[in-house]
Amino acid sequence: MGQWERFLEPYKQAVDELKIKLKGMRAQFATEIEHAPIEFVTGRVKPLASIYDKSLEKGVPFEPGEELANELPDIAGLRIMCQFVDDIGTVVESIRQRKDMRVVEERDYISKVKPSGYRSYHMIIEYPVQTIHGERAIFAEIQIRTLAMNFWASIEHSLNYKYKGDFPEEIKKRLQSAAEAAFSLDEEMSQIRDEIQEAQRFFSEYRGEQRDDVRKPEEGGGNDEVFNPVERG
Numbered sequence: 003m004g005q006w007e008r009f010l011e012p013y014k015q016a017v018d019e020l021k022i023k024l025k026g027m028r029a030q031f032a033t034e035i036e037h038a039p040i041e042f043v044t045g046r047v048k049p050l051a052s053i054y055d056k057s058l059e060k061g062v063p064f065e066p067g068e069e070l071a072n073e074l075p076d077i078a079g080l081r082i083m084c085q086f087v088d089d090i091g092t093v094v095e096s097i098r099q100r101k102d103m104r105v106v107e108e109r110d111y112i113s114k115v116k117p118s119g120y121r122s123y124h125m126i127i128e129y130p131v132q133t134i135h136g137e138r139a140i141f142a143e144i145q146i147r148t149l150a151m152n153f154w155a156s157i158e159h160s161l162n163y164k165y166k167g168d169f170p171e172e173i174k175k176r177l178q179s180a181a182e183a184a185f186s187l188d189e190e191m192s193q194i195r196d197e198i199q200e201a202q203r204f205f206s207e208y209r210g211e212q213r214d215d216v217r218k219p220e221e222g223g224g225n226d227e228v229f230n231p232v233e234r235g
């Protein structure tokens with residue numbers, strides 16, 4: 003086994019384990035609450051070519067070892083996609099509460115959007131991997147974003163590959179405005195959701211009142227004529 007393969011093996015293991023754990027979190031949310039905050043989860047080990055580019059950018063020697071591991075905390079990367087912006091906070095809080103990983107850094111690129119237009123919530127965690135040589139703590143990056151933020155970031159990422167980060171001014175502006183359009187979509191969807199939830203609350207309260215009124219005749223009050231016209235035929 004080559005030295006890079008040996009160096010990257012625990013990262014691969016961490017990505018596999020974390021994918022299972024975060025998907026487990028998704029399944030648990032889905033059984034316990036009406037609206038599950040996690041839509042889907044992905045993960046990857048940073049490609050070697052990308053590790054190389056990043057090491058040049060950060061001025062770190064391109065050598066497998068501690069210095070590289072500390073300077074590039076996203077060699078193991080997970081991504082959690084949510085339907086609504088509010089879901090992100092729920093997911094972040096669940097990750098903070100976990101006992102099998104330790105959050106070492108958080109970056110909120112949602113309230114502090116990046117100049118490119120990029121939005122996401124980032125967490126760097128320390129995660130213990132069990133190896134045949136004992137326990138090894140490694141860093142992993144978890145990006146949490148909405149589907150709309152992900153749509154924008156995926157397209158911008160592929161265009162970035164073509165332009166190598168050096169976008170013509172016109173394209174830069176259009177990407178920034180596309181990012182704002184994606185965020186408006188998120189805000190509109192959140193508003194629609196809030197209104198639907200409010201309507202649902204109103205109807206369940208109204209039905210509750212109905213039930214109270216239907217019960218009332220047995221208690222000597224109310225008017226079931228209004229609420230049970232069909233039964234009374």
Ligand SMILES: Nc1nc2c(ncn2[C@@H]2O[C@H](COP(=O)(O)OP(=O)(O)OP(=O)(O)O)[C@@H](O)[C@H]2O)c(=O)[nH]1
Nearest residue numbers: 076109116118119120124145154155156158159162
């Ligand atoms: N598509 C896209 N992804 C981004 C952008 N900015 C950050 N990201 C993603 O977020 C990850 C981490 O970005 P940052 O938190 O800025 O970290 P960094 O690139 O190491 O930058 P520094 O720590 O500031 O040197 C990147 O590896 C990308 O996956 C962006 O403008 N567009």
Ligand SMILES: Nc1ncnc2c1ncn2[C@@H]1O[C@H](COP(=O)(O)OP(=O)(O)OP(=O)(O)O)[C@@H](O)[C@H]1O
Nearest residue numbers: 044045046048049052056079080081143144145159
């Ligand atoms: N935390 C993550 N979880 C899941 N996938 C990711 C994560 N970070 C990046 N990716 C994806 O992995 C692929 C390759 O990653 P790469 O490391 O080259 O991207 P990057 O992290 O966005 O780049 P950069 O090194 O410039 O910061 C891309 O499709 C990217 O979108």
